[in-house]
Amino acid sequence: MELQFTLKGSFKTSADASPAKDVIDAFFTEANETILTKGAPEGEGARIVEWDIDGDRINLVVKSGKHVRVHDALLRVRKPLAAKLGKEFHIGVRGIDVESYIIELPSEKPLGELKIPYVSSIVYDNGIITLTLDVGESELENRVPDRILKLMEDKIAALSYGGKGEHWEILWESEKKEHVFSGDPTKEMVKQGWLKRGASRGQWIHGAQSTRMFRTFERIVVEELLEPLGYNEMIFPKLVPWEVWEKSGHAKGVYPEIYYVCPPKTRDPKYWEEVSDYYKVTHEVPTAMIKEKIGDPIGGMCYAQCPPFWPYLQGETIPTDEFPIKVFDRSGTSHRYESGGIHGMERVDEFHRVEIVWAGTPEQVVAHSKELQERYLHIFNDILELEWRKAWVTPWFMAQEGLDGISEQGEIGTIDYEAPLPYRGDGGEWLEFQNVSVNGNKYPSGFNVKCQSGDELWSGCSGVGLERWSSVFLAQKGLDPDDWPEEFRKRVGEMPRGLRFL
Amino acid sequence: MELQFTLKGSFKTSADASPAKDVIDAFFTEANETILTKGAPEGEGARIVEWDIDGDRINLVVKSGKHVRVHDALLRVRKPLAAKLGKEFHIGVRGIDVESYIIELPSEKPLGELKIPYVSSIVYDNGIITLTLDVGESELENRVPDRILKLMEDKIAALSYGGKGEHWEILWESEKKEHVFSGDPTKEMVKQGWLKRGASRGQWIHGAQSTRMFRTFERIVVEELLEPLGYNEMIFPKLVPWEVWEKSGHAKGVYPEIYYVCPPKTRDPKYWEEVSDYYKVTHEVPTAMIKEKIGDPIGGMCYAQCPPFWPYLQGETIPTDEFPIKVFDRSGTSHRYESGGIHGMERVDEFHRVEIVWAGTPEQVVAHSKELQERYLHIFNDILELEWRKAWVTPWFMAQEGLDGISEQGEIGTIDYEAPLPYRGDGGEWLEFQNVSVNGNKYPSGFNVKCQSGDELWSGCSGVGLERWSSVFLAQKGLDPDDWPEEFRKRVGEMPRGLRFL
DSSP states (O other): OOOEEEEEEEEEESSOOGGGHHHHHHHHHHHHHTTTTTTSOTTOSOEEEEEEEOSSEEEEEEEEOSSSOHHHHHHHHHHHHHHHHHHHHOOOEEEEEEEEEEEEEEOSSOOOSOOOTTEEEEEEETTEEEEEEOOOHHHHHTTHHHHHHHHHHHHHHHHHHGGGOOOEEEEEEOOOOOOSOOSOHHHHHHHTTSEEEOSSTTOEEEOHHHHHHHHHHHHHHIIIIITTTTOEEOBOOSEEEHHHHHHHSGGGTOGGGOOEEEOBSOOOHHHHHHHHHHHHHHSSOOHHHHHHHBOSOOEEEOSSSSGGGGGGTTTOEEOGGGOSEEEEEOSSEEEOOOOSSOOOTTSOSEEEEEEEEEEESHHHHHHHHHHHHHHHHHIIIIISOOOOEEEEESOHHHHHTTOOSOOOSSSSEEEEEEEOOGGGOTTOOOEEEEEEEEOTTHHHHHTTOEETTOOOOEEEEEEEEHHHHHHHHHHHHOSOGGGSOHHHHHHHOSOOOOOOOO | OOOEEEEEEEEEESSOOGGGHHHHHHHHHHHHHTTTTTTSOTTOSOEEEEEEEOSSEEEEEEEEOSSSOHHHHHHHHHHHHHHHHHHHHOOOEEEEEEEEEEEEEEOSSOOOSOOOTTEEEEEEETTEEEEEEOOOHHHHHTTHHHHHHHHHHHHHHHHHHTTTOOOEEEEEEOOOOOOSOOSOHHHHHHHTTSEEEOSSTTOEEEOHHHHHHHHHHHHHHIIIIITTTTOEEOBOOSEEEHHHHHHHSGGGTOGGGOOEEEOBSOOOHHHHHHHHHHHHHHSSOOHHHHHHHBOSOOEEEOSSSSGGGGGGTTTOEEOGGGOSEEEEEOSSEEEOOOOSSOOOTTSOSEEEEEEEEEEESHHHHHHHHHHHHHHHHHIIIIISOOOOEEEEESOHHHHHTTOOSOOOSSSSEEEEEEEOOGGGOTTOOOEEEEEEEEOTTHHHHHTTOEETTOOOOEEEEEEEEHHHHHHHHHHHHOSOGGGSOHHHHHHHOSOOOOOOOO
């Protein structure tokens, strides 16, 4: 069967509408052929299939497929019905009551346990999922049933591509290289005192040598890419409230990986005295007591780096000649709650990234993505002399919104830069160390940014992961500066000496 | 009256100790003159004032002042008593029961409502606070009563200096200057498009011009201070777990100002599906539901910048010639939940700071503080040409642990750098824009760091607040580069143009 909506409900009237029975009959009959099919393919509109008058109610049963859905049908009918009843019979239409709202949709498999707002039951039988909605007039007006249907359709689609994983298609590959080093660079860095684990999970404290590597990579990106391409440095915020993730789309599905941030319920020292006193007496921080004393999470620590930039442009109309806008940020850390286990620096909960953002017309954004790719190619080939490749993958925003799946190569999407880590062996997984994404109108539209010319606006972003660059470079070149490419050695200068311990 | 402890309790014995009555009597009589007074001034030890035998218990009442406190008295007596009963009577001492534990301490005023672990009542009467403790053997062994007493003494001390505020004593002051600008720089920066408010409270998004100011200040600090003084850059973590704040002392009292961080209880997408689905249907983030699904806070966002550095040295013994250690960090944001109201850039919840840390022998640390102060003087006088002063204040760590009060000037303590903001008028409050602190052995001791030579280790820290430097510089010099000091203009270069909006 096809998707089907069935709504039983009624228009509440200010008086018994029986005197208007014939007029209503004529109106509904006509509506079934006119306003309830308008915009739908032939024979696919909504239909009022039953109706009667019961005191101050006009009861009706409406059915539809995906075009002119039953709630839209009711809303389309309300106004002209009210006009007819008012003018000829002085009867007002007071509102809509929904007795039942059913959506039936085909699915090869059931969806498992789900708790969805406004859905009172989900039953799977013989290829059909039957949803019973608990909605009223305001939910119809807010198109809540549309959002529920979209959600279910996404879940059904995910079931069928679930096993297929991400799209991946190679775009360019460097020649294969001989690598001078085959160790795990993190282990070697720890051994040589370049860094140490931090106190929190997936976190490192970078000593002088590791920090020098990061700052050198950063300077290479600034000098070889950002300055030549006309970028301005900005400082993006690092505590990200829901408001930003609602507009960026992350609020749809980023929850499993967020480090959530909760403020104190109050800053009154008296309110917190109990906690301080508990600690001073027991020498244990009372984390459960603190959880009671903090507010609901207001958002999280920086996850993707560019969303908190966008409020800078939010609601603005920008002169056409300001585009393409080119800005970058390197002002702080990003945090992701990654899966457990001990990993090296290539997989961390706290990391450092130069985030590059550009925006303009679709043509400008796509053209600029190509310029960036050329600069990266120059850096990876001529300065770092890496073995690497780039591939077209599922756009990050689809992945982060829980929409993994197939995305054919086009103008909108993500290019991942990947490199082999020799210590993982010939068949070992390559490490993604960088991306370039064209995000279409997602951000300008989410944050309501307009171009003076009226042209559509697109944007792109590219994240330079310093932990990842270090992991790749050191895995291929080792920790001995004598083995490093000349162009890199010139830029890194004399490596600082780290602290020695007994 | 003086501080007094009274403990009623008993040693549990493996059999009726009546046969040993005379031996116990002799032992207690002697103990009152020997082991219970050892280390205490004449006549100020603990005393066993009553005792008897009741079946398999030796009941006793012990009193003491602040020396050889009653719990120490019991612990001192236990072993020799057990030796006597074991050898001569084959009776074992099985443990200690505490029937009641009372502390009476003088206070001019009552302390108000308090909830303190192991304290079942707090009564104030006629200049005396009477605490009834609910403790057992393991709390006696862990010196819980000592911690409770210390806590109460601190609270009583706070009552009496509560009104006096922080210590403040001027150390140096520049000559008074004519200022070319008298506006509020934040308002002017917003007007000229240098920055905009971020989406979270007390947070800014810095445009190209404001960022250029920050980066120029940072470069001045690197070139004029950090490099000449032999500093190495490191990267300190920015998510700070309790473990770090326990060792740094912040766990004693920093709670009212922390942005707390809670991880997801699990990273399983199925666990979070309900939250995603709720958002997709309602377009509202269900913050209360999320609070149920996250764990207790594991710590907070970076508050003071140096504590998360110290695990790098934790538990290490360091060769003597590595000192003084000199490192700095500028890798991310700090966050403080500040009091409400709309403020400019000089008072923010999210800010950027270069944190400077040094450690060595007390002489090295004090001497290096002076070197830093000379470099700052050079920067503020010769490059920024500010009107400023420095003052000796309550050490930050006393303030952050809730120990405000008088601290006389000595070697350990904090120097605040302050500057007038002309727009606040002649009598307006000066802004603290920078500090230099000598912290004594606080950190090396808290993190158990040792010097090979066995010398005591001290440390110092100095925070360069970039928002504060900007606020002071722009308040005194205005936003027009033509009005800026030549030495600064040389370093800032041509100011970038920010984005224009319609």
